[in-house]
Structure formats: structure tokens, C-alpha cells
Ligand SMILES: O=C(O)CCC(=O)C(=O)O
């Protein structure tokens with residue numbers, strides 16, 4: 001996967017543009033989360049694909065160079081297994097039944113985002129990827145080379161994450177914050193760019209099934225622990241996410257129940 005993603009971004013621009021994202025689509029090569037001409041764009045090339053379940057794969061998926069497509073298929077399957085294991089362990093630790101995790105996430109949408117951050121001569125003037133939390137339940141992040149760039153926000157301070165060789169970075173996303181009724185918090189993160197070295201990462205997102213309903217798991221909601229998020233159809237949740245600019249954790253905040261009248 002590392003080799004294939006590097007090889008993709010090494011292609012000539014005209015080759016990559018054969019996979020260009022069309023306006024109105026999410027899948028393809030090009031920036032996402034662009035909502036106005038005035039917006040400052042992120043310093044990155046992005047290739048986004050829905051990978052599973054198979055019916056969600058778009059025509060672009062089948063046009064990929066064969067070695068890249070095969071690598072993605074194999075990688076997607078293994079990451080799915082790893083993700084489900086981690087989600088069930090996180091759930092178990094707070095009393096959520098494995099069955100409930102399976103029900104919402106096992107047939108969930110999986111998507112992949114390959115990020116290429118070219119070096120920038122004035123890196124302090126740009127952002128590789130604007131601050132955000134992922135809308136997924138869980139994200140498994142693969143650092144393709146050893147250039148640093150990811151930062152997480154902890155107590156208001158941006159902390160650099162140093163890639164460890166042969167290790168993934170695992171991030172909790174908004175959907176799991178909602179599902180765990182706020183026991184787990186999605187992590188706000190961003191990418192900065194280097195003045196000299198390119199950086200490549202591959203994020204794989206596991207999200208709820210699109211025909212499911214996203215809300216706090218019934219096994220964590222009790223009389224003493226009332227729901228702190230409202231329920232929303234998963235498809236509607238993702239439509240909302242993809243039509244906004246990325247701004248910190250502002251999207252998950254819109255799902256919070258803030259007054260008793262909302263319950
Ligand atoms: O490049 C990174 O390390 C972060 C990527 C990321 O946050 C994303 O694709 O959502």
C-alpha cells in the first residue's frame with residue numbers, strides 16, 4: 001500500500017487527472033470540503049475513494065491501475081478486520097455489547113483518503129490539512145514516509161505526532177463519540193507541511209452503515225446517563241459533513257443535545 005500510494009502520486013499530473021473528482025462527487029483526485037471561492041485551500045493533493053461495502057465503489061475505483069486497485073482491495077479488507085477488533089474492544093471497555101458495534105459498523109461504509117503534501121517554501125503560510133475531527137467511527141492512519149506533519153490538539157495545544165516505524169496511528173472519530181454517548185472523544189487534528197520534504201499518508205475511515213441510525217448505543221444510555229447526542233440517519237450525517245468546510249470539531253457539536261427541550 002505504501003509503495004502503491006507513492007507510485008500513484010509520482011505519476012505525471014495528466015495521468016492523475018484522469019481520476020479527477022467531478023464536481024458533486026466525493027470520489028477521485030482533487031480537493032474536498034471546498035465550499036467557496038474565497039476559501040484558502042489546503043496545501044495537499046487528495047485522492048478519496050469509497051472502498052467498502054463493494055456496492056459503494058464508484059466507477060473510478062475500477063479504472064485504477066491494476067496494482068493499485070489490488071493493493072487497495074487487500075489493504076481495505078485487513079484494515080476492516082483490525083478496525084472492527086479495536087471498535088469492539090473500545091466498546092467492551094465501557095459496557096457496549098459487541099453485537100451493537102457489529103450492527104452499526106460491520107456493514108459500515110469504509111473509505112480511504114490518500115494525502116500528498118508537497119514541500120512548501122513558506123510552510124508557515126499554509127496548512128496541509130485544516131484542523132478537523134474525522135466523521136468516521138475510527139480512522140487507521142498509515143504514514144507512508146517518515147516526514148512528520150500530523151498534530152493533535154490536546155488542552156488547546158497542538159502536539160506533533162512522531163511516526164513510529166511499522167505502526168499505525170489510530171484516531172477516534174465523531175461517529176464513535178456519538179455512539180459512546182461522549183465517553184470517547186473524537187480527536188481534533190491537522191497536518192502541517194515541511195519546507196523540504198514531501199509527505200504522504202493514507203487514512204482509512206470506518207463509518208456506520210448508511211442505512212443505519214447513528215446515536216448513542218442503547219447499552220450506554222441509562223437513567224443516570226441520558227443521551228447527550230441526538231439520533232440522525234447515517235446517510236444524512238455524512239451528507240452534512242461533506243458539504244461543510246472543515247472547522248475543528250464544529251460538526252459533531254451540532255449533534256449535541258444542549259437543552260432538555262431537545263431530548
Ligand atoms: O496526513 C495526516 O496525517 C492526517 C490525514 C487526515 O487527518 C485525514 O485524511 O483525515
Ligand SMILES: [Fe+2]
Nearest residue numbers: 133134189203
Ligand atoms: Fe483526519
